[in-house]
Amino acid sequence: MTPITLDFSNMVEERLGTGGVDADRLGADLADRFRTAHEQVEASRRSGEMGFFDLPYDSEGLGHAQELAQRLEGRFENLVIIGIGGSALGARTLRDGLLGTLWNERSNEERAGRPRMYILDNVDPGAVLDLVEHLDLRRTLFNVVSKSGSTAETMALYLVIEGMLIGEVGTEKAGEHFVFTTDPEHGALRAIAESEGIESLSIPESVGGRFSVLSAVGLFPAALIGVDVAGLLAGAARADEYCRTPTLRENPAGLMATLLHTAHRESGASIHVMMPYSERLRSFSFWFQQLWAESLGKAHDLSGKIVHTGPTPLPAVGVTDQHAQVQLFIEGPRDKVVVFVAVTGAQRDLDIGTHRASMPTVGYLGGHTVGQLMEAERQATAEALRQSGRANMTLEIEGLDASTLGELLMLTSIATVYAGALYDVNPLDQPGVELGKQLTYGLLGREGYDPPARSDPDGRWRLTPG
Numbered sequence: 001m002t003p004i005t006l007d008f009s010n011m012v013e014e015r016l017g018t019g020g021v022d023a024d025r026l027g028a029d030l031a032d033r034f035r036t037a038h039e040q041v042e043a044s045r046r047s048g049e050m051g052f053f054d055l056p057y058d059s060e061g062l063g064h065a066q067e068l069a070q071r072l073e074g075r076f077e078n079l080v081i082i083g084i085g086g087s088a089l090g091a092r093t094l095r096d097g098l099l100g101t102l103w104n105e106r107s108n109e110e111r112a113g114r115p116r117m118y119i120l121d122n123v124d125p126g127a128v129l130d131l132v133e134h135l136d137l138r139r140t141l142f143n144v145v146s147k148s149g150s151t152a153e154t155m156a157l158y159l160v161i162e163g164m165l166i167g168e169v170g171t172e173k174a175g176e177h178f179v180f181t182t183d184p185e186h187g188a189l190r191a192i193a194e195s196e197g198i199e200s201l202s203i204p205e206s207v208g209g210r211f212s213v214l215s216a217v218g219l220f221p222a223a224l225i226g227v228d229v230a231g232l233l234a235g236a237a238r239a240d241e242y243c244r245t246p247t248l249r250e251n252p253a254g255l256m257a258t259l260l261h262t263a264h265r266e267s268g269a270s271i272h273v274m275m276p277y278s279e280r281l282r283s284f285s286f287w288f289q290q291l292w293a294e295s296l297g298k299a300h301d302l303s304g305k306i307v308h309t310g311p312t313p314l315p316a317v318g319v320t321d322q323h324a325q326v327q328l329f330i331e332g333p334r335d336k337v338v339v340f341v342a343v344t345g346a347q348r349d350l351d352i353g354t355h356r357a358s359m360p361t362v363g364y365l366g367g368h369t370v371g372q373l374m375e376a377e378r379q380a381t382a383e384a385l386r387q388s389g390r391a392n393m394t395l396e397i398e399g400l401d402a403s404t405l406g407e408l409l410m411l412t413s414i415a416t417v418y419a420g421a422l423y424d425v426n427p428l429d430q431p432g433v434e435l436g437k438q439l440t441y442g443l444l445g446r447e448g449y450d451p452p453a454r455s456d457p458d459g460r461w462r463l464t465p466g
């Protein structure tokens, strides 16, 4: 028995009615299609393109991250991660998922001397100033994370912070406040690390940003704040192991990808909602959003034909979104599948007092716990969706700890590359963001790049009232 169960009963026709998948197909055409997708992924894995599959077994990478975290233990009060996209979302997911969203609010004693962790993943100058004015830079370590070592946002923030640190502690000492996590050979960060002796960790060549959470990208900051990083990898290995099977009915990542892809292709459910019933997993839904969007939203299929395909991932969180988005999910267009994540098993919980037992409008709550209320609402929402003919499935996780979170991250990463094969796109590239990058370079005057041909703003199409 593994700690994760996929309940896909609300995806099958027998329970959902129209829009559900005929369960027999899971042993027939959908099983065949998945077998082909699985073989395609296994072939990419064998050819070394999908390095994230190897991360659970990369004891050297784990050792480097742990050793550096150990060496830096107790030296800094704050850790700031400078990175964007896949280079930032994973660390936030690990911090929130395993230490809670209020980790930074805890006292030094409560954190057992571990640093607070902040993430700078935007170049909004106000937000950058808000953070640096709040921190004692002398007590802060900056982990600059960039696979390419050249991302404009990350490099600009690095330069800003480096300038501030030079002013604060001097040129000699500024470098001691940085750890770079980057490509083993290429990019500006690697070059600076080598020429100036700055501490650095490597992201394996074949591991792209959004698949890198279980590399040094996530492991180093997680180890520094006291997460059981070996446990994370052990859980990830579990998911890898049970996803080796090409039998659809036995492969949860395969079922997740197949059912979401089929709902999109055959029932027009192009919006895939990730909705954990857990505040700690709110960040996970944003991590998943980036993974699903950047991997599957593509202009070309694998033969080069223009297809403009891909599902739209939508983050949500239970129960909060029951009072925001669920109305739309239940009564709006039938273009969504909701993937719930339920954390089961013993959790910290709170009794709801019975002291208002005589008041019928609240009395029924007494004698229950807040956790029971949350679980009842999750079950009720899944059932309400089903009764309204809206497809949904649930990933049930037995307790949230390093090992189960590692398993969840790996399972959903594997589902993503299966989905890539089913959508017939390359899940590892992101050519669509290139044009914007090049135009930005042009606007900033980088040599070899042209600014946009059109001059904006165009006064004909602007309105400033009054």
Ligand code: PA5
Pocket: 084, 085, 086, 087, 145, 146, 147, 148, 149, 150, 151, 154, 208, 209, 210, 211, 294, 430
């Ligand atoms: O998933 C991806 O590949 C991207 O989101 C990258 O993580 C993001 O663009 C940042 O790239 P880099 O790590 O090279 O700075």
